[in-house]
Amino acid sequence: MRNVDAAGLGIGDDHPTRIMGVLNVSSESPYDPSVFADPGEAAAYVDEELIDEGADIVDVGLESANKRFEVLSAEEELERLDTAVQTVESTSGDAVFSIETRYHEVAEAALDRGFDMVNDICGFADPEMPAVCEEYDVAVAKMASPPDIERPGAVEETPWAERKSAEWTESADYVDQVYEALRQNGLTDKTIVDPAFGGWSEAQTLEDDRETLRRLREFRALGRPTLISINRKNFLRSVADRSTEEALPVSLAATAMAVDRGAHVVRTHDVAETVDAAKIGDAFRRRLVADAEVGVEELDVTDPGELRRHAAAAGVEIDPEQRVRRALRVTGLDEAERERLEAAAAGTDATVAGADGALVIGTPEEITDLAESVEKPALTDALSRAATRSR
Known part of the structure; x- marks a missing residue:
């Protein structure tokens, strides 16, 4: 934002x-x-x-x-x-x-x-x-x-x-x-x-x-x-x-x-x-995690309609039945970091997509696991904090 x-x-x-x-x-x-x-x-x-x-x-x-x-x-x-x-x-x-x-x-x-x-x-x-x-x-x-x-x-x-x-x-x-x-x-x-x-x-x-x-x-x-x-x-x-x-x-x-x-x-x-x-x-109001220094922003998403808006803004097509969990926008990733995120998401219900930065969607547990795949401690910490933030 x-x-x-x-x-x-x-x-x-x-x-x-x-x-x-x-x-x-x-x-x-x-x-x-x-x-x-x-x-x-x-x-x-x-x-x-x-x-x-x-x-x-x-x-x-x-x-x-x-x-x-x-x-x-x-x-x-x-x-x-x-x-x-x-x-x-x-x-x-x-x-x-x-x-x-x-x-x-x-x-x-x-x-x-x-x-x-x-x-x-x-x-x-x-x-x-x-x-x-x-x-x-x-x-x-x-x-x-x-x-x-x-x-x-x-x-x-x-x-x-x-x-x-x-x-x-x-x-x-x-x-x-x-x-x-x-x-x-x-x-x-x-x-x-x-x-x-x-x-x-x-x-x-x-x-x-x-x-x-x-x-x-x-x-x-x-x-x-x-x-x-x-x-x-x-x-x-x-x-x-x-x-x-x-x-x-x-x-x-x-x-x-x-x-x-x-x-x-x-x-x-x-x-x-x-x-x-x-x-x-x-x-x-809901307190969202945002860390501009490492490029992590939690999106204020509470239902599928809000998720679809953010996905469309990111140029991402998602399943219209996509269940809402947590949604984060991540910017500043290099190619290797992005590939590790995408690989970690494979085989789970988590989503990592988008050309201009990554739109990350998943359960707190899935996003925490994704965070561990990024070899950058500050980014791992920001993703984990956003994933585990209390509702």
Whole structure:
């Protein structure tokens, strides 16, 4: 899993969950407490209600992404940028400032004027967006979307038969589409992936969002940190039959679950409470063994679907009935070491496969035996520790 540096803020497995507070300078935005037109009032809100309550990142929106409103042009977004910039300049607290936009022109102007990262709600539908983010060497959150700058999050509207195949389109479910939408148009080294929770299209259902949360670990196979935005969302409210005003408890419960399943950034309007929920998720999530020095990373795999994602990312075909035990990614092997691993796996149910590094799958006992076949003590130790880690 690649860690991302966002203006000095570490995001990823090696860091605590980061909290992204929200500020809107758009009159269309649906959450009134976070909407401001006056930079002084906006700055006070950012300092007192976001940063002081624990926000690591402040995400500033220039327009509402609600599909009921007309999409602003890049020029119209730029007209609102002054308020956002004046807010950042008037804020006394310490945070990473993110500009939410779908246009590379707006992202570039915001980065030139003091912003630290980008939140692209259209998933690089603007083909120049990745290049701008790479030029400025900034973190960028990429939300799963079709290649349409006017349809953020509406992954079902992607022409999948053209982009993948008719056969794939026929068999793919909603989570498959979200995963592939995040892969479309590539990922920068500092991309953070966002699975697009919420009613972004008429076709998206509450069960689609619930299934995405159930299968959140699958997105770890993309090798990038994950951002979630689930605060008071309808797919949670409907489970407990709560209004938006009553939905904070269900949001906090889901936040702790999401952190356990791999969320690294949580976008929220309820900062102080979400900080606590994220701390609970961090305290009780699975502790994976990772040793970058010798190239061993335990993968967060709990079911066959998650294993298939990692196998596909490694270019490995596995038995669809492959039983889940432990899964490790091993890099930096020389040819002799790899051959010894493969030989040790022969005749067992363990698997060693993959061109770019080795994907190692097996029981703790099998992986321990494999580890003993590598004549490199540090690697043997790392493999053994990962194999025998307590669940």
